[in-house]
Amino acid sequence: MIRGFVLLCALMAASAHADQTAILSKDLRIMMEWLPGVYDNQEQVYFEVEQNIDEALRHERFYTVFAPVELPAFGDHVFYVQQHLSDDPSQIYRQRIYSFRADYEINAIRLTIHIPNAPGSLIDAHLDPSKLAGLTPDQTRVLPGCDVMWHRKANQFVGALAPDACSQVASKTGERLIFNDELRLTDSAFWMTERAHDERGKLVIGHPTGVPHKSLKARRFECWMTGMQRDGEWTFRRGLEIYDQGGMVWLTTDEADPQKVGIKMRNVTWPYGTNRPSLVLYAYRPGEERAVSYAWTDPSAVRIGINLRWMQASCTLTPQ
Numbered sequence: 001m002i003r004g005f006v007l008l009c010a011l012m013a014a015s016a017h018a019d020q021t022a023i024l025s026k027d028l029r030i031m032m033e034w035l036p037g038v039y040d041n042q043e044q045v046y047f048e049v050e051q052n053i054d055e056a057l058r059h060e061r062f063y064t065v066f067a068p069v070e071l072p073a074f075g076d077h078v079f080y081v082q083q084h085l086s087d088d089p090s091q092i093y094r095q096r097i098y099s100f101r102a103d104y105e106i107n108a109i110r111l112t113i114h115i116p117n118a119p120g121s122l123i124d125a126h127l128d129p130s131k132l133a134g135l136t137p138d139q140t141r142v143l144p145g146c147d148v149m150w151h152r153k154a155n156q157f158v159g160a161l162a163p164d165a166c167s168q169v170a171s172k173t174g175e176r177l178i179f180n181d182e183l184r185l186t187d188s189a190f191w192m193t194e195r196a197h198d199e200r201g202k203l204v205i206g207h208p209t210g211v212p213h214k215s216l217k218a219r220r221f222e223c224w225m226t227g228m229q230r231d232g233e234w235t236f237r238r239g240l241e242i243y244d245q246g247g248m249v250w251l252t253t254d255e256a257d258p259q260k261v262g263i264k265m266r267n268v269t270w271p272y273g274t275n276r277p278s279l280v281l282y283a284y285r286p287g288e289e290r291a292v293s294y295a296w297t298d299p300s301a302v303r304i305g306i307n308l309r310w311m312q313a314s315c316t317l318t319p320q
Contacts, residue, residue, distance in 0.1 A: 081096040110147050159185070191215070229253045279301050
């Protein structure tokens with residue numbers, strides 16, 4: 001009787017473990033489907049200015065790329081990650097190799113972050129994957145205690161460092177910084193809360209009130225664009241890439257004294273009021289902060305255009 005009961009308990013435990021394993025494997029698959037892409041917190045930055053948020057509490061603009069790559073030495077689920085600041089690709093903030101795996105012992109998705117020893121050679125590797133050829137883990141470093149553990153919570157994934165387990169000595173000051181970052185991923189957004197304190201508990205990195213950088217997943221469009229020259233002829237370009245979270249493209253006319261015209265695309269969701277979300281295409285002249293004009297449509301639209309007689313543009317959703 002007792003032996004039968006023990007056997008039943010063992011079978012139930014094995015079944016429960018098998019269920020957890022299956023669920024975690026599915027969660028990893030879903031997360032790997034959601035993560036790839038371009039993310040930008042343009043809307044957060046824009047509306048903080050519109051709402052006159054104190055400058056000390058405003059967020060920097062982050063542009064983040066998560067690009068799946070084939071690097072078997074790092075694992076089965078590997079990404080090249082690149083972030084730049086202030087809508088300026090030259091202001092690179094972070095380059096990493098992310099490796100994800102299901103950790104069945106702790107029932108979590110484990111992210112191991114590899115820091116390249118020579119990041120300069122990998123700039124824009126998401127555009128030119130050949131830059132990653134031959135990269136191996138011994139050409140990177142992994143900070144002890146800095147793996148991020150992800151868990152599925154309802155319709156999102158939440159990642160966090162183990163409390164006070166991740167630290168690094170700052171190269172400029174020689175002080176030890178202790179990191180307690182938190183991350184959040186949905187099928188349309190990536191939120192990042194960076195927090196680093198010194199050993200006295202003073203906040204060194206991170207938002208003063210803990211508000212995360214709220215980046216939205218951007219959709220990729222391809223555009224054609226034309227601008228009128230002084231002689232009445234037109235300069236035409238096609239195959240221009242733009243993203244709908246604040247992406248911008250400029251055209252320079254083919255004439256002796258060239259002119260420039262730019263377009264910018266936003267998928268606007270107002271955090272207040274009754275305005276409806278809209279996909280917006282703006283036209284700009286150089287040196288002017290305010291758009292010359294703009295057109296808008298439903299946020300789910302796959303095509304948008306604008307015609308101002310002296311410039312025209314049309315953009316069509318073109319996922320990679």
